Amino acid sequence: MKTTRICLAIATLFAAGSGHAATTDAKLLARIERLAAELQAVKAELKTVKAQAAAPAPTAQPTTPAPAPRTAIAGTAAPTPAAPTALPAPSAAPAPEPYTSPLASNAGRTTFFGYGEVNYNRPFRDQSQTQFDVRRAVIGIAHQASERTRIVGEFEFEHAIASATDSGEAAVEQLYVEHRATDNVGLKGGLFLIPLGFLNLSHEPTAYYGVERNFVETAIIPSTWREVGLSAFGVTDAGLRWDVGVTSGFDLNKWDGTSTEGRESTLGAIHQEGQLAKGKDPALYGALSWRGTPGLDLGAGLFSGKAGHGSKVAGTPGYVAPDARVTLWDAHVRWTPGNWDLAALYARGTISDTAAVNTLFVGQTQVPKSFFGWYTQAAYKLWQGGEYALSPFVRYEVFNTAASFAALPAGLGADPERDEKVVTTGANLRVGDNVVLKADVQRFQVARERDRLNLGIGYQF
Structure with a gap:
């Protein structure tokens, strides 16, 4: 049987690892992960066969044993919730696995997946805003x-x-076709997520700590951030994952000086999300992530592209900043030794040629020259019993969506914003692999009126 062959292959890998010093631990880990994923697929297939045999009516549709991948990550096929992982996190979603070619018997199969969250927010000062x-x-x-x-x-x-x-919104979050040229190299085209930071790729409520998504990865990296384009990605035996692509970019023509949206998220105010996205000047991105040591994830990414697109601004004879460029980069690390889950991330963005643009927005919300944010976070699996697991956490983050502005004549420019500092303390209670209950308290240094209690429930399937 396939299962027996897989088990023998795993045993052979361990034997080879002890008998041949040239075989690295990272290579063994990558191969074991691939075999483990294939074993999981075989088990799921057997489960489906048993369900079909036990069905009371021959026309009944078998239940799909496992949900489809949720997000595509550099060099990986997004895992199903039940798939094994070599990088377990105490109460966050499992780290993605190296790609394993689907079994031929999976061809033609259609699966459904999803996630959701319901939240409660109670400000401490103005409780009428609860x-x-x-x-x-x-x-x-x-x-x-x-x-x-x-x-x-x-x-x-x-x-x-x-x-x-x-206030609601309906949107296509992803829509793409993915093809695996080999077991370790893939191609993708369509609307997909940009691989910067942690949250933009793994944003299910079971994948992060706290009721609300952190500010750095929403205000600076505008999660959930997707673009239309083409990408190539892969993973090496040494645990290095790479992802490069050419995509649509941001559009400065969307900046609204009469709105405060740009202060909430600079790039969130000018992203295109695949909606009639201007593409005169496509953007480029690249991302690397190394997971050669179990429990450690080191990564960085860069995205850059022009945002003028040669378009005209209402009320002006032509666009005043045709060569304005948006650049965003990040560096991040996550380490999960034992019951600990430790993470840190830094992100910084710049927009060039903003002086001419801001002459159109004197006295209004102006386009910043730079913006940044960083956070550190620590969580610990304090207790686990049966399907329940309790993980307290604390997160400290600093961010500024308008850290600097291009120089303008006196009286016409805007002053930089103060760095906001937020401390979030709380806990995640996992109920099995797919449900989480959350509670936390957030304290703001600048906008103290935003201090609040948050409660939430999230799921994925």
């Missing part, structure tokens, strides 16, 4: 078109109701 919110609900569909090609669509609904008069 609110409940169906923050988001996401449904995804994946179709295995062939042994090495799959089609993925992911659809998000925010704030319960989406209409012209409501």
Whole structure:
């Protein structure tokens, strides 16, 4: 049987590792991960066969044994919730595994997946602003078109109701076709997530600590951030994962000086999200992540592209900054020794040629020249019993969406914002692999009116 062959292969790998010094631990780890994923797929296939045999009616549809991958990460096929991982996190989502070619029997299979969260926020000062919110609900569909090609669509609904008069939003979060040229190299085209930071790729509520997503990876890295384009990605036997691509970029023509949206997230105010995205000047990105040591993830990424697109601004004879460029980079590390889960991230962005743009927004919200943020976070699995696991955590973050501005004549420019500093303390209670209950308290140094208590429930399937 396939299962027996896989077990013998794993045993052979361990024997080879002890008898041949030239075989590195990282190579063995990568091969074991691939074999473990294939074993999991075989088990899922056997489970489906048993379910079909036990079905009372021959026309009944078998239950899909495992959800489809949720996100595509550099050099990996996004894991199913039950898939094994070599980098377990105490209460966050498992680290993604190296790609394993799907079994030929999976060709033609269509699966569904999703996640969602419902939150409660209670400010300490103005409790009249207390609110409940169906923050988001996401449904995804994946179709295995062939042994090495799959089609993925992911659809998000925010704030319960989406209409012209409501605050909700309906959006296509991802829509792409992925093809595996080899077991370790893949190609992808369509609307997909940009691999910067942790959260943009793994943003299910079971994948992060705290009720709300952290500020650095929402205000500086505008998660969930996706672009339309083409990418190539892969993983090496040494545990190095890479991802490069050419995509759509940001559009400075979308900046609204009468709105405060640009102060909440600089790039969030000018991202295009695949909606009639201007593409005169495509952007480029590259990302690396090394996981050659179990429990350690070192990564960095860079995204850069022009944001002028040669478009005209209303009320002006032509665009005043055709060569304005947006550049964003990050560096991050995560270490999970034992019951600890430790992480740190730094991100910084710049927009060039903003002086001419800001002459259009004198007295309004101006475009910043630079913005940045960083955080450190520590969590510890304090208790585990049965399917329950309790992990307290603390996170300290510093961010500024308008750290500097290009020079303008006196009286016309804007002053830099103060660095906001936020301390978040709380706990995640895992209920099995796919449900999490959360509670935390957030304290702000500058906007103290935002101090609040947060409660939430999240799931994935």
